[in-house]
Amino acid sequence: VFLHNDLTKEALADLGWDGAFNYPNCGDNCFADFLGVVEANLGVNKSNYYLERKYSLSINFQENNIKKNLSIAYKNNANAAIGKSGIYQVYTRLMVPPDSVLESVKVGDSFLSPDVGTVAGRQEIGFYFELLPGQSKVVNASWQTTVFDLSRQGGYLMYIRKQAGTNAEPISITFNAPEGIALRIEPGYNTLFSGDIYSKVSWKK
Numbered sequence: 001v002f003l004h005n006d007l008t009k010e011a012l013a014d015l016g017w018d019g020a021f022n023y024p025n026c027g028d029n030c031f032a033d034f035l036g037v038v039e040a041n042l043g044v045n046k047s048n049y050y051l052e053r054k055y056s057l058s059i060n061f062q063e064n065n066i067k068k069n070l071s072i073a074y075k076n077n078a079n080a081a082i083g084k085s086g087i088y089q090v091y092t093r094l095m096v097p098p099d100s101v102l103e104s105v106k107v108g109d110s111f112l113s114p115d116v117g118t119v120a121g122r123q124e125i126g127f128y129f130e131l132l133p134g135q136s137k138v139v140n141a142s143w144q145t146t147v148f149d150l151s152r153q154g155g156y157l158m159y160i161r162k163q164a165g166t167n168a169e170p171i172s173i174t175f176n177a178p179e180g181i182a183l184r185i186e187p188g189y190n191t192l193f194s195g196d197i198y199s200k201v202s203w204k205k
Contacts, residue, residue: 016196021036021120021122022159023159024157024158024159024198026157029149029153029154030154030155030156031066031145031147031157032159034122034158034161035096035161036093036095037070038092039163040090040093041089042091043084043088045085045087047076047078047085047088047089051074052074053072053073053167054170054171055169056073056171056172057069057070057160057171057172058173058174059173060177061156063178064146066145066156067143068142068143068145069140069141070142071138071139071140073138074136074137076131076134076136087130090128090129090130091126092139093126094141095161096123096125097123097145098118101143102125102141102142103144104141104142105139107127107129107139108138125141153203154203155202155203156200156202157201158173158198160173160193160197162196168192171191173197183202183203184203185200186199
């Protein structure tokens with residue numbers, strides 16, 4: 001959809017239908033984090049129809065940084081008899097804060113050398129893999145961000161952007177902190193990834 005009318009554009013933005021990446025805002029000693037996963041099927045086929053995904057995100061607070069690990073379990077339910085039309089040939093982009101430091105991207109037991117670049121104020125980590133009919137694979141990506149001071153009261157806001165057109169699929173999000181720091185999470189998540197997710201964490205030392 002391409003629009004020339006600014007009022008119509010604003011109306012779509014207000015409804016959250018314009019596909020914009022909504023960067024969160026945070027206050028003093030608070031870090032506003034974000035994550036987006038965008039997949040592009042390069043196979044020119046309908047293999048997306050057969051896919052199942054399960055997301056798991058762990059966020060680990062340490063004294064000077066936050067380490068994050070995203071795991072996506074894929075299953076291709078296509079029948080092998082349909083041949084190439086059932087192969088999921090996917091280029092995946094992870095969108096994270098610009099000062100993130102990538103640790104690794106792995107598909108199954110194989111480590112990848114992803115494309116990393118800065119686009120529109122965010123870092124994008126891109127990589128390609130294939131999923132054959134009847135095959136299952138797990139993608140694991142780890143990265144970290146150097147941020148705030150855990151020794152005093154603070155907060156953390158995570159915004160996870162859902163790709164338009166994808167199914168509502170299971171997602172779990174876990175937060176971990178060093179001993180002596182009690183986290184308050186609003187809300188916690190172990191549910192379906194049916195829309196954008198906002199989760200706020202706060203603590204007192």
